[in-house]
Structure formats: structure tokens, C-alpha cells
Amino acid sequence: MESPWMAAARLMAESLRRRVSLKSLAISMYSRAPRGFKAEVRSVAVGAVRNFMLLDRLLLLAGANIESMSLERLCYARVLAYLLKLRGASLNDPKVGEVARASRLDGRSLKMLGRLEVEDAYAGLEGLDKLSIKYSMPMWILESLVKVGAPRLEPLLRRLQRDPSRWIRVSTHRVTREELVRRLSRRGFKLKADSDLDDVLQVLSFKGGITETPEYRAGLYHVQDKASVLVGHVARSEVGVHVDLTGGPGGKITHLAQLERYGVACDVSMARCSSIRELARRLRVAVDAVLCDSRLPPLRLRGRSIVLVDPPCTNLGRLCYEPEVKAWMTEDMVREFAKLQRSLLRAAAEAAPRGTVVVYSVCTFTRDECERVVEDALSLGLEPVDQRPFIGEAAAPSRKAQRLYPHIHDTAGFYIAKLVKV
């Protein structure tokens, strides 16, 4: 059987080639592998992809001609550099030797790589150039973080290099938070009640899989980032029907249905509509899933609806979860996402009767996908209004939107604006 380090390099190459998340690929490629093997594959692939620019720089300094390598060979070389430089592994370890052979680095480069220090990768660089290599963050992403005025840039970059905090949403229509804590504690979970949101628990540690408990199967909780649960609380209203125009896989609409008894989720993807239905079934909430393109307003909105627009985005706020995204995302893709986001929010604004509340949220940082999309829709009669709970940093328009940051709020990076049609 191949070593987990060889498997990690293959997984990384496949993920970058197909632009598919490491996690979903690992599930399909190693579904039958033992848990320990899978954990090691994931940990090495994630570590190597998190540091891909730093590792490439070390390989270049070692004299490797990385431009001429195939993607697969480059990923073997990256995993090798990662094991040697960031994991303290030794070339004398036969499993490292196997990765070295697959990378086909020559003896001179291997020797040189052995001598280099991690800091050599950014020695002589200053400012953003240094941060870009040190934290393997492409320059265009760094510049967009600077443009939005992200507070304390280096701590943010450092935080994005680590795993996210784990959050679960309690199915409060079925179980109290205290009761769920009691039940999961008996299974070896360590949990902390969140002080901002009364249906959220932070998972400090757990035994086995977080989704492998009878409580999970029975729908007593859902794994969902705290920032995403916050969107549900911001959108929640006792009056009116909640509609998520981009609803798959159903995290936010099932939350709204648990809080307010019912929700409608639209999605352009059949698979996503199935995920919404499956999730609603497990959590035992009432959600109707509608297969449609929400750029052509699918529903006749009546009375005081609450409409959520939570469109696809560059996912840069989720780099703690999926660091591979930074290796393939481009500025052109930001423009493509922004176009789709604008047309979805505009369609919602045009279809909404007066008094409709529209909540716009994205798990990313770029201004083009956040403030600019909302500002574009203001001309269609949407006005920013106060939102509660407000736990993030104030953002445009009118400082009424909020931004959440991983290093400050310990959540995914999110932008949330609440608007009303006047």
C-alpha cells in the first residue's frame, strides 16, 4: 500500500488540476482507508497546499526547475519540501525517500534543500512581497485584503494558515443546548457555549468523527460555521416567509425553518436541491426546495418576505477550511462571481415588494463581491438597515453591514448586509 505522504501528493495534484476541494476528493479517493491513514493524508496535503508558494521558493533556491515539472511531479516535490522543512522529517526515512524519488529532484537539489532554512524563502524581501511568500498568499489576494482595510493583516494571514474553529448549530426546536452538551460530553466531546448566539456551540475537541454520533444522525445538531449561523439570526423575522434564493446545500434555510417553522430554498442545481431536502429531513424542519435560476425571479413574493441572497463567491473567507482555493482562484474569477452576485441581488431587489427584507451574505473578503455588489443594488430601492446581532466590524454601506474575520471573531470571513426595499 502507498504511504500517506505519496497519497497526499497525488491528492494535492488532483485537487489543483480539477479545482475540487481536497476534502471532497479525499472522501471519494480514500473512502475505505483506515481513519489514521486518511487523517495523515489530509494533514500533509493541507499543510503542503497552505505553504505552496513558500515551498516553491525553497525548491527554486535549491536549484529545482519547477517551471518544467508536471503538476504531479511538482506536488511530490512540494510534499517533500514540506516534510523536510516544516515537519522536521529526514531524508533517511524510507517513506521520505520514496517521495524524493517520485519528485525526481537530483542529488544536488536534494542536498541544497536539506541545507536551506525556511526563512531563506523570504530573506531580502520586504512588505507585501515578504508576507506573500511567508504566508503563501497570492499578491492579488493580499492587495484586496489591504484595499478592504482588513485589520491587523499579519495576524489575519497567520490565522488563515491554521485549521478553523469547529462550530455546531443546535437544533433548538428538538433539544436544548444544555441537553446536547450533556449528551455529547458523554461521547468525549468538549464543548463551549457561544456567548453571542444561543444556539451555537464551539467544539473544542471530540472523539471519533464530529458527524459520526447518534445525535448527529438524529438531527440534533448541524456542523455550521458561527458566521453562517449569524446570517440566519440577522435574517430572522417573526413576520413573513423566509426565502433563500441560493439555498443549497441548505445550512441557512434549515436554520431559519428551525427558528420560524418554515422556509423556501431555491437553487439552480438539482444535486443541491436534493441536499437541501436531505438536510431538512435529517434536521426535521419544514423546507420546500425549488429548482430554478434565481436571476429570473422564481417566486411571486408577497407581503413581508425575508429574502436571502447568499451567492457563490471566491470563498476566501474559508481559507482555514479550504486553503487549496488560494492556489487556483484568480482575479478573473472574482469578476465572474461579482457579475453573478450582482444579477442575483438585482433580481431579488426588482422582484421584492416594498417592505421586503433582503439579506446579502458572502464568505469572502473582496470588495467587488461584498460592498460593491450591495452598493450597485441601492439604486433599485434597497436601503441598508441596522442588523442584530452585530458582532463583526462595521462596513459599508453606511457602516450598517458587518464583516467577520477569522483572527478576530474565530469564524470564517464573512460579509453580511441587511437591506429593506422602500
Ligand SMILES: C[S@@+](CC[C@H](N)C(=O)[O-])C[C@H]1O[C@@H](n2cnc3c(N)ncnc32)[C@H](O)[C@@H]1O
Ligand atoms: C454559497 S452557496 C449557498 C449556501 C446556502 N445559502 C446555505 O446556507 O447552505 C451558493 C448556491 O447558489 C447556487 N446558485 C448559483 N447560481 C444560482 C442561480 N442562478 N440561481 C439559483 N441558485 C444559484 C449554487 O448552486 C449554490 O448551491
